[in-house]
Amino acid sequence: MLRIASREHPYVKYLVKLQKSAQLRKQSASTILDGIHLIQSYLSAGTGFSAPRSIIISEAGQKNSEIISLLDTCRQFPDTCIYRVTDQVFEKISSVKTPTGVLACITVPAVTDPSTIAASKLSNCILLESIQDPGNLGTIIRTAAAADISDIFLSRDCADAWSPKTLRAAMGAHFLTTIHSDCNLLEIAKHFHGQIFATALNGYQALYQSDLTKPTAFVFGNEGTGLSELMLRAADKTIFVPMPGKTESLNAASTVAVCLFEMVRQQKYGFKA
Incomplete structure (x- = not known):
C-alpha cells in the first residue's frame, strides 16, 4: 500500500x-x-x-x-x-x-460500435438526444436498468455518462446495462428492428393507447426543447404522456420512468387498447 x-x-x-x-x-x-x-x-x-x-x-x-x-x-x-x-x-x-x-x-467499459450492431440483436432500448443535466442522465440510466433495458444510446451532445455526478445519480446502474456514447441516433433508429416511439408534448397518440409488447425503442429529447425534427421524423410514431393536471410538462427523467414502466407492465400482463 x-x-x-x-x-x-x-x-x-x-x-x-x-x-x-x-x-x-x-x-x-x-x-x-x-x-x-x-x-x-x-x-x-x-x-x-x-x-x-x-x-x-x-x-x-x-x-x-x-x-x-x-x-x-x-x-x-x-x-x-x-x-x-x-x-x-x-x-x-x-x-x-x-x-x-x-x-x-x-x-470505462469498452462497448461495441453501435453502427456494427446487427438490428436483430437489439431488444428494448432508449435513444437520448441532447440530455444536458448529469443528474437527469444518471436517473435515466438507473431507471433503464431497473426496466431491464439492454442498450442506451446517447447523442454526441449529451452530458457525459461517466462524470461523477452522473455516476452518483445512477447508483451503480451503469454496470447493469450497455451505454453507447457519441452516437448517430438517426443511424441507430434506421437499423433498429422494431418500433420506434418518440415522446413529444403534442404527440399523435397517448402512451397508454400504444402497444408496447413488441421490441421497442423510445426516443427522448432535451429537457427544454424536446426532440429535433429529424428525430421526430425518424420515429414510427410520436406519443405523449397524458397529464390531467395543470403542470406543463414532466421532468425528462420522469417521462422516461413512466414510459418504460408502462412497457414493463404491458410486456408482463399484455396490452389492452
Whole structure:
C-alpha cells in the first residue's frame, strides 16, 4: 500500500483533473467511482469489467469495516494499485461534500460500435438526444436498468455518462446495462428492428393507447426543447404522456420512468387498447 501525504502529488493532481474533465476521461478511458456502493456495484458486475486501476483510501476510511472488506477484495487484483492518503488529500480528490473515505479509478467499459450492431440483436432500448443535466442522465440510466433495458444510446451532445455526478445519480446502474456514447441516433433508429416511439408534448397518440409488447425503442429529447425534427421524423410514431393536471410538462427523467414502466407492465400482463 502506497502512502500519499501531499496534495501536490502528481497522482492526486491527475485524479482531481479526472473528476472535472470530460476530455481527460475520454482520452484516458477512465473515471472515478466515489464511495463504497459504487465500487461494490462495479466489482460485482463481473464479466466485461476489468479490475480497478487504483483504490484510494483515506485515513478515516481505514477504520470503516465495509471499506476494509472492500480493500481485501481489491488486494486479489495484482494490477490494482492501492493508495493510503491523508484525510486532507482525500478531501481534495473527492467531489462530494461528505467524503466516504474510499474511491476507485476504473477503466470505462469498452462497448461495441453501435453502427456494427446487427438490428436483430437489439431488444428494448432508449435513444437520448441532447440530455444536458448529469443528474437527469444518471436517473435515466438507473431507471433503464431497473426496466431491464439492454442498450442506451446517447447523442454526441449529451452530458457525459461517466462524470461523477452522473455516476452518483445512477447508483451503480451503469454496470447493469450497455451505454453507447457519441452516437448517430438517426443511424441507430434506421437499423433498429422494431418500433420506434418518440415522446413529444403534442404527440399523435397517448402512451397508454400504444402497444408496447413488441421490441421497442423510445426516443427522448432535451429537457427544454424536446426532440429535433429529424428525430421526430425518424420515429414510427410520436406519443405523449397524458397529464390531467395543470403542470406543463414532466421532468425528462420522469417521462422516461413512466414510459418504460408502462412497457414493463404491458410486456408482463399484455396490452389492452
